[in-house]
Amino acid sequence: MDLLFIADPLESFKVSKDSTLAMMRIAQAAGHQLWFCQSRHILWRDDFVVADCQSLVIKPSSTTWFDLGSAESRPLNTFNAVLMRTDPPFDIEYLNTTWLLSAATRQGAKVLNNPMAIRDHSEKISITEFPELIPPTLITRELSAIEVFHQEHEDIVIKPLDGMGGMGVFRVGPDGLNLASIVETLGENGARTLMVQRFLPEIALGDKRVLLIGGEVVPFALARIPQGREIRGNLAAGGKGVAMPLTDAEKKVAERLAPILNARGLFLVGLDLIGSYLTEINVTSPTCFVEITEQSGFDVSQCWLTALEKAIA
The missing domain is CATH 3.40.50.20 (Rossmann fold)
Incomplete structure (x- = not known):
């Protein structure tokens, strides 16, 4: 081929x-x-x-x-x-x-x-299709709405919709220190939409990358674990990648989404899970093949090729 x-x-x-x-x-x-x-x-x-x-x-x-x-x-x-x-x-x-x-x-x-499917799936906003799987979430340009969300949840994470690798992710604790300044800077004074979510303490155990290939679930995830005082588990932000078998809760989420997304032409997907919460659906260029393969022995690349050959036969 x-x-x-x-x-x-x-x-x-x-x-x-x-x-x-x-x-x-x-x-x-x-x-x-x-x-x-x-x-x-x-x-x-x-x-x-x-x-x-x-x-x-x-x-x-x-x-x-x-x-x-x-x-x-x-x-x-x-x-x-x-x-x-x-x-x-x-x-x-x-x-x-x-x-x-x-x-x-x-x-x-x-x-x-599929390019149409990529366009239809903002890697952050697409999680709103499955509200029962996601943490408390707000998507807005308005500082006032974020302030109300912070008052309700106290400990929150703010991030831009077009970020990757953990870039531009901020945590604001109960004291609300620098909340307005962070929102004004990230949101360019209301010109850019932001995602705000309740902080999930489960991040200490890793931001899990779960791969879906051809509608099937890879049985191992890569837990990207924050290091030191960092809240971001992203490998690009210094997180430590540890491959581990999916938990029952993670497997349940992945098996629910895999056939839905594959039917839309999303052949390769990277779900991001913190605890049992879905936080992102990555569809542009999901990664972590090598880390999962080297640490678990499960050959993700071979899984991908087998599914690809089947899909285009």
């Missing part, structure tokens, strides 16, 4: 733990042909959505770990699968790319995750 990966520059990959690279390695080992481009190289030309792409060979070396072939222009519907793996932020150019990918799906391209 010919597999096109749309991703960030290869030079930016963290070779030791990049999930996209893990996908590439397992697909190449199975005999599939890899192709690569960045989202900027997806374009509409001569009545087709095409990729100005290059063939890709993954090498064993951790320094010069890839070789790229000469540039080619190919319609997206000539690939067996197109894997959208560009990292957030979900800005206007990301949105433009999804519109082009939607046009490609109308021409017969198999794009995973």
Whole structure:
């Protein structure tokens, strides 16, 4: 099969733990042909959505770990699968790319995750579809609404809707210290919408990443555990990643959502759970393949490839 990966520059990959690279390695080992481009190289030309792409060979070396072939222009519907793996932020150019990918799906391209489904699932707001699974949550631009929420719950977390890796996440305790200043700064004086949630002390045991692949639940989660005085478990914010089997509560949430999301074209999903609460549904470029595989022995990449081959057969 010919597999096109749309991703960030290869030079930016963290070779030791990049999930996209893990996908590439397992697909190449199975005999599939890899192709690569960045989202900027997806374009509409001569009545087709095409990729100005290059063939890709993954090498064993951790320094010069890839070789790229000469540039080619190919319609997206000539690939067996197109894997959208560009990292957030979900800005206007990301949105433009999804519109082009939607046009490609109308021409017969198999794009995973489905671009329309990506657009319909804000990674933070999408949890509101399942209110019985989420902690007390407020989404607003208004400082006054956040102040009322804080008075009710006392200990809260505030974060921007377009953040990733724990960037811009603040905790405000019962004293309300700097609440107005934090909201004004994060919300750019009411210009940006914020998410506010009751602080969950279960974060001390980890912010769990649970992977859904092809409608099935990976049986191990990566608990991203805050270190020191930090409240953020995100690995990018210094959290410690520990793979562990899903609890019964986590498995129940995941098994409920897996078939729903897969039916919408969300082939690969990363649920974020704190305790038994659902806090995010990640659909752009879910990660943690390598950490879970190395610590648990469950081969997430092989699971992904098996499901991919089945989905595009």
